[in-house]
Amino acid sequence: MNNTPPFTLTNKLLTLVADISEKVGRLSVKFEREQNLRLRKVNRMRKLKQQGLILRIGGDKNGHWQVVTQ
Numbered sequence: 001m002n003n004t005p006p007f008t009l010t011n012k013l014l015t016l017v018a019d020i021s022e023k024v025g026r027l028s029v030k031f032e033r034e035q036n037l038r039l040r041k042v043n044r045m046r047k048l049k050q051q052g053l054i055l056r057i058g059g060d061k062n063g064h065w066q067v068v069t070q
Contacts, residue, residue: 048054
């Protein structure tokens with residue numbers, strides 16, 4: 001039984017793997033930050049709707065929000 005991998009680890013290959021890992025980490029942080037911002041926006045819209053300050057006109061895809069005048 002041969003335990004030799006079918007490839008050779010070179011410095012170039014290790015550098016590429018390190019670069020990919022770093023970029024994946026950056027994307028993960030960026031995605032998490034964007035998710036947090038979106039969640040805050042959704043919560044803010046929900047709160048304004050509950051307070052009766054905004055009203056949804058139309059459907060989810062083609063609708064819009066309207067400020068309620070009192």
